[in-house]
Amino acid sequence: MQTIYQKIEKKLKNHLLPTYLSISDESNKHNSCNTESHFKIIIVTKKFFSQNMIVRHQIVYQLLANELYSKIHALMLNTYTPTEWKQRKKIVYFSPPCYKL
DSSP states (O other): OOOHHHHHHHHHHHHHOOSEEEEEEOGGGGTOTTSOOEEEEEEEOGGGTTOOHHHHHHHHHHHTHHHHHHTOSEEEEEEEOHHHHHHTTTOOOOOOOOOOO
């Protein structure tokens, strides 16, 4: 049986053909050890060319719909074209902490 991480990786690689992909399970930072519920994704692909950030995120959300609705609590996305990634010098945003009641 595939883990959530493996499902995410397979879907993103197969559909978006990234030139760079980093998937981090950050569940342990959110009092959710071993739950695969919090992920940070950095994805660089030519398929994001001429797409704004909202559309890029929608593409990823659509690909990961089953996982998002059944398992994932938080998803931090950094989505770039190869040119943007090079220009940014590989700077990424950090995931915010979860709100605690």
